[in-house]
Amino acid sequence: MSIKYGLLALLEREPMYGYQLRTEFERSTGATWPLNIGQVYTTLSRLHRDGLVAETGEADDQGKVVYQLTDAGRVELERWFTTPVTQDARPRDELAIKIALAVTTPGVDARAVVQAQRTATVRHLQELTRLKTRADDNADTAWLLVLDSMLFRAEAEVRWLDHSETRLARLEPPPAAAPRAPVTPHQQEARR
Amino acid sequence: MSIKYGLLALLEREPMYGYQLRTEFERSTGATWPLNIGQVYTTLSRLHRDGLVAETGEADDQGKVVYQLTDAGRVELERWFTTPVTQDARPRDELAIKIALAVTTPGVDARAVVQAQRTATVRHLQELTRLKTRADDNADTAWLLVLDSMLFRAEAEVRWLDHSETRLARLEPPPAAAPRAPVTPHQQEARR
DNA sequence: CGACACATGTAACACGTTACATGATTTG
């Protein structure tokens, strides 16, 4: 869905051909989400089928097929921009599902899963921070916004993972620390 | 991808049939991401095709087809739990793309887009908070974790939107406040 | 010339959603 409207938005700036659309999309979002060129063409053909874009005349001398927005396309784009992204339109959060199911899956140490993810997310966070310090000079607003978005998200994810660790620690005593009372049969069962 | 492993995780708890898998999945994640029953069956058939699950004998007297994990399925599930979710495995963020493109799309007031989204997200945040106060009593750890995940995310999103608003305000003076110098032709062009 | 970037497209497949068809069981 994002691609479809992304292409429409780019075409609102000016008519473009497929290859150019990919380049511009990746430039605007800082190559955060690389866009497969094949998808550009299939999406364009669907947009054309649905009357949201049209070719500006036939393929030019080098075989480039330039597309432009139709009025219907402009209406659809306007609708996209004025309608907020709702929760039920978002994809399932694989991480949340993973942690949630780790808690009740036998043989799985949920806290280890949380810790492994935390390490990976912190590493990602550092990479983002590094990118940001280098990006502040050139300053392409769109790319900076995307970068901030990912930073805020990653920070929130780390906080959530820490919060989850705490919550899990309250359920189950920490694994092998100072000498403690022996585990009960029930706890052993729950741990496998 | 999340569903595939979600089903494997549930089957690690105990063998189940399709309908039951949907019920358990929605219970574990607090009905946050409703799971289409059709998808359960198609996913199960793919998992069966790939040798990750197997029927426990033929359909029972009521026609229920119970599935269980195979050894290969257990290995795959273990792999999922021990491998962190990486950034490039995540879907594109429609909101980030929308705001990023709003900035450079002619005729679109990026700040209005940000504001509209903020309202929607804050509303969602309130709904989540309401859910949480009511959920703390019953206390299903998995569902609480998912709820927290969504809370942390929504909070981060609001912060990012505010941050974006600030960034955008630095680019373009606020629309119609105290008397100011008239807009230049260039600014009018940029705004449509 | 050979490699690489530019440029368009198709095929196959995975995943997700919606809608439909079909029947058994439960319950007001």
Place this chain on the structure above:
DNA sequence: CAAATCATGTAACGTGTTACATGTGTCG
């Protein structure tokens, strides 16, 4: 009995990824 819930499946379609086929232009 009628309606709702339980239960299994299929068909059609949208979207996304990967890989392949094909050709032009440029530059070392």
